[in-house]
Amino acid sequence: MSLTHGSENLKLYSTSLSQTRKESPRDATSINHELLIRGGFVQQESAGIYTLLPFGERVVNNIEGIIRNEMLQLGAEEISLPILQTKENWIRTGRWDTVDILFKLKSRWSGKEYGLAPTAEEGIVPVVRSRIRSYKDLPMAIFQIQKKFRDEKRAKSGVIRGREFGMKDMYSFHATTQDFQQFYETTRETYLRIFQQFGINAKVTEASGGEYTTQPTHEFHAISNAGEDLIVYCTNCTFAQNSEISQFQHGDSCPHCNSELKVDKSIEIGHIFDLGTKFTEAFDLTFAGPDGSNNPVFMGCYGIGTTRAMATVVELHNDDKGIIWPDAIAPYNVHLIGLNTDSENVQHTINFLTQELNARGVSVLYDDRKDATTGDKLASADLIGIPNRVLISTRTLQQKAIEFKRRDSKNSQIITIHTLLNSL
């Protein structure tokens, strides 16, 4: 018995819990739902609740890594707030009885009631309150990357609207609205850069703040038929509004540049809020100004759905054969296929190549199946969608070479291992 047949950077396909499926799931409601299940990324547990299988866990880990890095660059600090939020804090903000997606539960021993974090304003403000005394303690920005819970009436569109999902939530605290606005703009730019790394060209869209704020807020939208929103956007400039609040319709002229407006379905992948003093006043979070006066702190909140981001990327990057992952978030860098593996030469080359790639920190999924046809192996590679496919066979080795194919290209190339190692 040996389980030690892998490492963080080399995985044998035959030993993975993640496996591809030829058939579509019967209840697939969207492309992301179908392809994430067929590629071995997620498995549905119940409506709106999914297990991240190993391939999916790796994609979400990459998404989280990109977000974490950008949040730290903003000067934000990472923490972990409780998922079990006390009823008292939700009573204090007046949201215990009004937020209808809040899962509630009670201890059988103490009778104490909790809400399961759908977001964490009620968690973070009391924590920051015990830290802030004067204007010298501001600004401050805090984030976490953790599961959130929403008792949705209907869970829809696969992983996009779940009852349990991954989310990065950041909260900012500033002494003045001017300081806040500057940070809000910087974060907006950071969000666009994050989504670009995921291969998503997001539109900054004016939207309503729901029960969070009466101020206008900004959503980040990816145009997609799998979306549940409709946005009105300009075909020329950056103007975009959620149709829920927009005065404009398809075909109207853009108020900024007079070009034509379009209306399309879209997925909300991020949302940033000017919360003003709503939550800070509820918890008496104030600071002493330079003149000794007592002032409320200005607060912002900034969310990105991490599992939803994965699903959105799948909606945007796929073909009829499967997913096409952008390099930055792919589960592995290289999908390696060996044919004629009984040949000593093939086996030797595979061993050499995986060692060399490993040494360079290039992660490899190696399809080592003995009982699968070449067609099965190629179909699995297309379903999983790793950006670089390398095929080694007696035929390629006759040319002292390997077959290299980018997932997003129609054509493969015969190149030497040397060329491959230099290009990855």
Place this chain on the structure above:
Amino acid sequence: MSLTHGSENLKLYSTSLSQTRKESPRDATSINHELLIRGGFVQQESAGIYTLLPFGERVVNNIEGIIRNEMLQLGAEEISLPILQTKENWIRTGRWDTVDILFKLKSRWSGKEYGLAPTAEEGIVPVVRSRIRSYKDLPMAIFQIQKKFRDEKRAKSGVIRGREFGMKDMYSFHATTQDFQQFYETTRETYLRIFQQFGINAKVTEASGGEYTTQPTHEFHAISNAGEDLIVYCTNCTFAQNSEISQFQHGDSCPHCNSELKVDKSIEIGHIFDLGTKFTEAFDLTFAGPDGSNNPVFMGCYGIGTTRAMATVVELHNDDKGIIWPDAIAPYNVHLIGLNTDSENVQHTINFLTQELNARGVSVLYDDRKDATTGDKLASADLIGIPNRVLISTRTLQQKAIEFKRRDSKNSQIITIHTLLNSL
């Protein structure tokens, strides 16, 4: 306004949400509770529920990194199972009505009931069941690192027994008991190596399996007065039993080597279980053998409390001034203190040193406070417990040097920056 005054590897103390406290919290019940709060690692939200503040988040991230690496070395794959576990699966194993620490909740829309994961046997077995067909698909080991929830009658001992806590749980699946036993032994050795990296000399202790199994199980214990368990152990050999199941008492002779047995309070920091076929039979998880016969899969389960590990390290590594973190899990590598920071020379040296340390990947917490006394800064450094303290002042620079002190040493040394950079 600038929040961009830090990076992952350099943090200015004055801008951190984590701050030290001179006073003990009034309700402190244990050393870890007191020191983790005074050092700025955690903040209590309600009984048994804590926020990980930035310093605590970094320690737990380090703990998770060490565990993840060792699990991958074992050949295990990482996934993420739902926290909302369906009632149906718990009915199936007969545990819905018997596990009294299970938090239960219900959707207000669908009426569907869930248990909040206290562990994940009911989650993982149905997932693995859809993957395993024949003996060729075995063995398999799967792990996750995620929050768990337990409706404890009494939350005690600070972060040690919480209602919400971090845990790594791994599950193994084998075709034969022999294969399982071999993996179980390997994991036992891996656990001891993990705890050693945390600075914990753990004792492998025979224990009861509770509602999980009638087989003997093995707990990993750290002798500590903060513990809630009592273990009987040999002063000479590795014999150790939980007093709940032991026939032996303090002063008895060891059944293995005849040396004296002791009884001491201890903290359970890990637990590994031979689950046999209890859970796999409940979900019909079987495999076809080489002869075509249908056989039940043998299962094991392996847990480490990540937040509890942090608390245990604090119980074991402290003095009357604060925490003394082992290097591998310290929140930062270097605690930098600048005195006479109005001096251009001091400021220049601090800038140079932080850049050089950053370039080497050494993480630095820099106490940049202008309004704190030298005594305050030294006291904060001792409370936080970072292993290497570096102090720069006009006095040290007169000797073209800095003052270096290991947290676990009584004496400081005057050394050159060159020597410092070479030694870290």
